[in-house]
Amino acid sequence: MDKAALDVAVPGAETRYPVEFSASAGEYFRIWIVNLALTIVTIGIYSAWAKVRKKRYFYAHTKIAGEGFEYRGNPIAILKGRLVAVALVALYSIAGQFSPLAQGVLALVFAIVFPWLYVRSLAFNAYNSAYRNMRFHFSATYREALGLMAWCAFVTLITAGFGYPYARAELTRFSAERHRYGTARFALPSLIRIFYGIYLRLLAFTLLAGVIGVIVVSAVAVVPAGPTRWLPALALPLGMFALYLMWFAYPRARIGNAVWNKLTIGGGTSGAPQVRFESRLRARDLAWLYFVNVLALVLTLGLATAWAVVRTMRYRAEKMTLEVTGGLDGFVAAQESEVAAAPEEVGEMLGFDFSI
Amino acid sequence: MVEFQALYYDGKSSASRPVRVRAWTGELEITGEGVRARVPTSAVQVEPPIGATRRILQLPDGAQLQTADEAAIAALFPEANALEGRIHRLERRWPYALAAVLVVGLVAWWMVVYGVPIAARIAAESVPIDVETALGERTLGTLDSMGCGPSMLASKRAAELRSRFEALTHGLQDGFHYRLELRSCRTIGANAFALPGGTIVMTDGLVKLSQNDDEIVAVLAHEVGHVRHRHGLRLAFQALGVGALVATLFGDAASLSAIIVAVPSVLVQTGYSRAFEEDADRYAFVRLKEIGISPRHFADILRRLEGSRGSGARGERALDYLSSHPATEKRIERALAQ
Numbered sequence: 012m013d014k015a016a017l018d019v020a021v022p023g024a025e026t027r028y029p030v031e032f033s034a035s036a037g038e039y040f041r042i043w044i045v046n047l048a049l050t051i052v053t054i055g056i057y058s059a060w061a062k063v064r065k066k067r068y069f070y071a072h073t074k075i076a077g078e079g080f081e082y083r084g085n086p087i088a089i090l091k092g093r094l095v096a097v098a099l100v101a102l103y104s105i106a107g108q109f110s111p112l113a114q115g116v117l118a119l120v121f122a123i124v125f126p127w128l129y130v131r132s133l134a135f136n137a138y139n140s141a142y143r144n145m146r147f148h149f150s151a152t153y154r155e156a157l158g159l160m161a162w163c164a165f166v167t168l169i170t171a172g173f174g175y176p177y178a179r180a181e182l183t184r185f186s187a188e189r190h191r192y193g194t195a196r197f198a199l200p201s202l203i204r205i206f207y208g209i210y211l212r213l214l215a216f217t218l219l220a221g222v223i224g225v226i227v228v229s230a231v232a233v234v235p236a237g238p239t240r241w242l243p244a245l246a247l248p249l250g251m252f253a254l255y256l257m258w259f260a261y262p263r264a265r266i267g268n269a270v271w272n273k274l275t276i277g278g279g280t281s282g283a284p285q286v287r288f289e290s291r292l293r294a295r296d297l298a299w300l301y302f303v304n305v306l307a308l309v310l311t312l313g314l315a316t317a318w319a320v321v322r323t324m325r326y327r328a329e330k331m332t333l334e335v336t337g338g339l340d341g342f343v344a345a346q347e348s349e350v351a352a353a354p355e356e357v358g359e360m361l362g363f364d365f366s367i
Numbered sequence: 368m369v370e371f372q373a374l375y376y377d378g379k380s381s382a383s384r385p386v387r388v389r390a391w392t393g394e395l396e397i398t399g400e401g402v403r404a405r406v407p408t409s410a411v412q413v414e415p416p417i418g419a420t421r422r423i424l425q426l427p428d429g430a431q432l433q434t435a436d437e438a439a440i441a442a443l444f445p446e447a448n449a450l451e452g453r454i455h456r457l458e459r460r461w462p463y464a465l466a467a468v469l470v471v472g473l474v475a476w477w478m479v480v481y482g483v484p485i486a487a488r489i490a491a492e493s494v495p496i497d498v499e500t501a502l503g504e505r506t507l508g509t510l511d512s513m514g515c516g517p518s519m520l521a522s523k524r525a526a527e528l529r530s531r532f533e534a535l536t537h538g539l540q541d542g543f544h545y546r547l548e549l550r551s552c553r554t555i556g557a558n559a560f561a562l563p564g565g566t567i568v569m570t571d572g573l574v575k576l577s578q579n580d581d582e583i584v585a586v587l588a589h590e591v592g593h594v595r596h597r598h599g600l601r602l603a604f605q606a607l608g609v610g611a612l613v614a615t616l617f618g619d620a621a622s623l624s625a626i627i628v629a630v631p632s633v634l635v636q637t638g639y640s641r642a643f644e645e646d647a648d649r650y651a652f653v654r655l656k657e658i659g660i661s662p663r664h665f666a667d668i669l670r671r672l673e674g675s676r677g678s679g680a681r682g683e684r685a686l687d688y689l690s691s692h693p694a695t696e697k698r699i700e701r702a703l704a705q
Contacts, residue, residue: 038418041464043619045457048467050615051474058615064417064454065619071420078374078383078433079420104607143383144376144431193381305624314468316620323623342381 025336032328034072040317042068059090070140073328076339084139126156137190145344151189159185176206183270193342195277195284202269209265213258220254260297267292271331277342284337291330300326371439375402378429388432390443397432404430413444415451418458471616478612479635487604491597496542499600500564507548507562518549518571525549528574531584532567535658536591543594547587557675559586561593563600576671585655585665592650598643602636609635648698652705666702669695
């Protein structure tokens with residue numbers, strides 16, 4: 012993007028910035044494989060550094076108005092987090108070998124600890140993400156997260172799953188709205204209706220596919236044994252795979268669009284500039300992307316990983332545009348006193364991070 | 368004197384300002400519209416380089432410079448980022464990347480073939496036999512809750528089989544508590560398996576399939592081989608090791624597709640099971656000869672087991688590399704060669 016766009020930005024005027032993604036598969040392949048080799052020869056210890064390098068690479072290549080994001084995660088913090096995570100998983104699986112009761116108790120403990128991990132992980136990621144030398148923040152207390160998650164689990168269970176879209180929408184809203192960029196708050200209206208629309212459509216589609224599946228199975232039984240018999244038999248696994256792709260791609264595209272298109276950052280009475288998003292993901296694109304990725308990964312025994320990751324991220328970036336009112340220059344950093352969750356400590360704390 | 372163009376961010380707002388940076392001895396002079404600052408070079412923290420992205424300099428007051436002038440940074444801060452600078456140089460060149468592919472491939476191959484099995488054996492040997500026995504008891508409990516009931520054999524017949532089992536395991540001073548459990552299972556048909564610690568389960572189906580008791584002893588000897596080599600525990604530890612290896616190798620691919628990552632683990636583990644079956648066969652042949660039974664009986668019952676599983680002979684050969692039991696014909700040949 013040219014700098015001129017910034018200079019003419021005046022309050023009230025809206026400027027559109029497409030998200031640019033400048034990573035290349037070749038460059039990332041070298042980073043990925045070198046870091047993988049270092050990870051494997053250090054029996055995994057280097058993996059924390061590898062993660063930070065890969066993340067820094069993608070952040071820096073994701074650009075708005077020509078300027079990239081910055082990842083500041085501390086590898087030592089991530090290593091500590093990983094060691095704790097490995098210890099917990101080992102404890103859980105060993106306990107399971109000896110006594111289901113011990114495993115049950117541990118599962119309960121994990122359920123109680125999970126909201127804490129969730130909050131810490133989001134806070135760690137937000138605090139270590141910056142754009143134009145201004146950090147993002149995530150502030151929520153353990154108690155809030157525990158309350159919401161317990162409520163969501165309760166609603167989902169008591170409605171035999173029909174409360175799931177509601178739970179998912181509320182959790183999404185919670186994690187979005189607790190983010191800030193500097194002092195600018197993230198705002199997301201309720202998405203319950205939209206989420207129900209998405210999941211009900213997915214359900215209807217699945218039922219339809221089930222009916223077609225039953226018809227095909229009966230066709231297999233009816234068709235006389237002969238050279239053409241394998242045709243309907245082949246149609247079934249193919250149909251299952253198509254359904255799997257749909258399950259994967261449809262909610263991802265629709266939920267991604269719903270969340271981004273409703274999200275606003277800043278604006279309102281704060282006087283800060285306002286950012287809105289336009290996300291144009293399509294389920295069939297994602298399904299095709301995924302299909303080609305799987306094919307490439309299988310055919311190259313995994314060497315296509317770097318290429319597949321880059322093209323997936325590029326697709327997502329290219330389908331996103333920012334609509335900025337008031338210019339990108341006017342966001343203000345949070346004063347230390349405004350940051351309740353003591354972010355410095357969060358940064359130095361265990362770097363729990365659920366993404367791989 | 369080094370001079371370069373950069374973008375300046377004060378850290379207080381999201382404004383970005385183009386600036387010119389001049390480096391004097393021990394000091395950076397930053398000038399631009401509304402920016403005029405002098406910073407001691409020693410107080411500047413240089414972020415490690417990554418790919419062909421802008422270099423980032425953190426200034427002491429929370430401000431930041433970003434520049435595309437790699438050469439200027441290298442000249443100004445030759446000592447910065449010793450470790451990551453070296454990694455960055457590896458990441459930049461294709462020959463190193465190809466070497467990394469080889470390293471990953473070789474190390475992964477070595478771990479699958481030697482490293483994981485050796486580590487699993489050491490781990491299994493460090494587990495006391497009492498603990499292993501407790502694990503076996505739990506597995507037996509699970510089995511009984513999954514459609515296996517008490518044996519329907521007449522008690523006289525059961526006693527006969529137990530005494531043959533006694534004779535088979537008599538004098539094996541290896542610390543395991545051998546015990547034969549007879550079960551009637553609807554779902555698993557003719558089968559026998561070893562649980563960790565020394566309990567061996569045999570189904571009525573297998574007894575019915577056999578034509579003489581030497582055949583049964585032959586199968587039980589194979590299961591004793593599994594116990595003695597602690598195959599159950601080792602397989603569990605190997606699964607852990609392979610899981611960790613696969614997670615490391617394919618972690619990034621897993622974020623794209625979780626299911627395809629399961630495939631390599633399954634393939635490797637069926638390979639491990641095949642190796643264990645062969646080990647157990649080898650033990651069985653030796654032990655059978657010790658107690659005066661010809662391994663031919665093992666071949667006989669294997670052939671009948673194969674027949675009872677339907678006409679899968681051709682498919683079996685095709686799936687040789689995927690199957691957990693080595694192709695039965697090969698095992699029969701080996702038994703007959705004894």
